[in-house]
Amino acid sequence: MPQEIPVPPWRRPKKAPPRMPLTQDRIVDTALGILDAEGLDALSMRRLAQELKTGHASLYAHVGNRDELLDLVFDLVLTEVEIPEPEPGRWAEQVKEMCRSLRRMFLSHRDLARIAIDRIPLGPNGIMGMERTLNLLRAGGLRDELAAYGGDLLSTFVTAEALEQSSRHSGAEQNREQAGMFADQLHGYLKSLPAAQFPNLVHLAGPITSLDSDRRFELGLEIIIAGLVAGAGDGVDDGVRTAGPTPAES
Amino acid sequence: MPQEIPVPPWRRPKKAPPRMPLTQDRIVDTALGILDAEGLDALSMRRLAQELKTGHASLYAHVGNRDELLDLVFDLVLTEVEIPEPEPGRWAEQVKEMCRSLRRMFLSHRDLARIAIDRIPLGPNGIMGMERTLNLLRAGGLRDELAAYGGDLLSTFVTAEALEQSSRHSGAEQNREQAGMFADQLHGYLKSLPAAQFPNLVHLAGPITSLDSDRRFELGLEIIIAGLVAGAGDGVDDGVRTAGPTPAES
DNA sequence: TCCATGAACGACCACCGTTCTATATTGGAA
């Protein structure tokens, strides 16, 4: 890195102040950068302030606290998720496309699933996403309750699956290699169990460990969508027998 | 509290040493106690050591580190989950019973879902549970891949749902009240959105906010089980068309 | 009785999030 040379004070125009002011946007952008590069544990207020060349206490004038910062980061990346306008006859495929887009977003931002897993996206982009998601789900003819809950279930599924995938590659950065290592180790372990006591684990050691993340994801997606189109929950066994639409509001 | 009187050294039988030794079991039990009473954030090594009337450094002779301690706590509570032996003709109901038992476990131990969400239960009780779960799922006639993944999907679902429920009651202890408060606030907010821009959110404000945790859980359970019995994923659209059993191992 | 072993422990280390207070900077009014 070249040595920093102080700028002579006489050539420094009035405009374009060299001291870029701290703004919430700049903080959130930088936070996302650290997250992508170094993960959630590295994203401390101090590390963030250092990146912004300021003191860590200064951040609190713009973001409230760390948790709120994570809210903002989450809402920011939500802009990357594409939720299609409904087209007739392509409902199931469009739902899958939406979930795949959400998954791509998670996989392209390290540890974001850890942030999202216990957060309800109520920022502006989150609300927009909910609206568009509901629009798509209802286009499939789902009754209100199922549309309302289906969106939750799908996004929870995608988040949890991304979380599992990223937590398997814990600690250091490793792409496919370490994941394969782990799968191999686990496979060996399961195969080594006493077959008399663990017949199913021994028998299924292959399928359990050979499912890669992509296959797991597609499989889960199909299961949930199949369950949704089956109109599950029409009659539940806890007393409520009728399937009529729930009253519009509580 | 009565004053502590030192025991005279002459009456102290050889057996039953009054100084209860630190063991891993005692540590894990105590950790679970703190977890139940005060939550995960309160479960620090120092707090735990204090409860055991010792120094926090002493714990590391028995548990490795905090993460491993949480592994052990997780495995311990897994003993509370009941996984039924398969009975003919009751498959779907038995799967539900298993999931409900798992959920009861989560709800009776504060913050346990937060511990479980990114952990693969590979302790002794976890392995036992996996075996019994696979045994039950396969009794339903699920093909290998679906049985192997179905268990994962179900447990992920139960955990995520428990996590959502417990994170809604964040911070202070609140049973139904605060949850209802939050739902009411959210309902009001959704209803207040501009209907032209957010027609679906406004229309579904009722169903979205009126679903209580129990109903959400049962609904999700039915969706997933319906998807499983539909044998989803027989033909997937990523090139693989045949549904033949995957090779026994990789 | 002596000693080796391993558990227990206090002092540290390098951090963390957050708050308080003092200072610097700035835009606008006089």
Next chain:
DNA sequence: TTCCAATATAGAACGGTGGTCGTTCATGGA
């Protein structure tokens, strides 16, 4: 142009965290 009030900035400090290290000490075996 000068001055002031409002605001942004940042340093110090607080009370915590998980984890390590070297030392002390009690206990069981020889």
